[in-house]
Amino acid sequence: MVDGKEFYIESDFRAGIIMEKILLSDMDDENKILDLVGVFFPDEQPEDLNKAVDAILYMYRCGDNKPLKQKRKQKNGNVELKPKQIYSFEHDAPYIYGAFMSQYRIDLNEIKYLHWWKFQALFKSLNSDNKIVEIMGYRSADLSKIKNKAERDRIARMKNLFALPQNLTTEDKVALAGAAFGGAFM
Numbered sequence: 001m002v003d004g005k006e007f008y009i010e011s012d013f014r015a016g017i018i019m020e021k022i023l024l025s026d027m028d029d030e031n032k033i034l035d036l037v038g039v040f041f042p043d044e045q046p047e048d049l050n051k052a053v054d055a056i057l058y059m060y061r062c063g064d065n066k067p068l069k070q071k072r073k074q075k076n077g078n079v080e081l082k083p084k085q086i087y088s089f090e091h092d093a094p095y096i097y098g099a100f101m102s103q104y105r106i107d108l109n110e111i112k113y114l115h116w117w118k119f120q121a122l123f124k125s126l127n128s129d130n131k132i133v134e135i136m137g138y139r140s141a142d143l144s145k146i147k148n149k150a151e152r153d154r155i156a157r158m159k160n161l162f163a164l165p166q167n168l169t170t171e172d173k174v175a176l177a178g179a180a181f182g183g184a185f186m
Helices: 013-023 029-040 049-060 093-104 116-124 131-140 149-161 170-180
Strands: 072-075 078-081
Touching (some): 013 029, 013 116, 093 116, 093 131, 131 149
Antiparallel strands (some): 072 078
């Protein structure tokens, strides 16, 4: 329901992945909002974009309305909200695909529909022996809290090895995502 009217909202996991791609893109905020509304409301779009975005965020956050907690980073003297990115659906697609196949026997390329909330529950519940979970652990590790120098050096090397690329073009990101998730982004 948006502004008292019922709308179809896209709930397939691919829409959530596209949302992350849009949010991480270099587009200006206005175009991001217009693209997101187009993705999540493919049939008919609400007139009030703010309320449409609220509905999209409700879907994306799996029904959680609590405010997001984000770490503040300094950038050129300005405070900027920037969550630490420990995975990328585009860059890590082979690891995520492999984890879903091995643990759940779900082929993300072949499945016709998987609700975003179910996808998120499954993603968050991946066993620690899946490579993507290991990689996210390296990316999120706080080296300052590791006392043993040899272990800190090992984790630092792994963190560097599995660091997310920051300089891919939008076209590269779309191509990677499309190839990994069955052409859903082409």
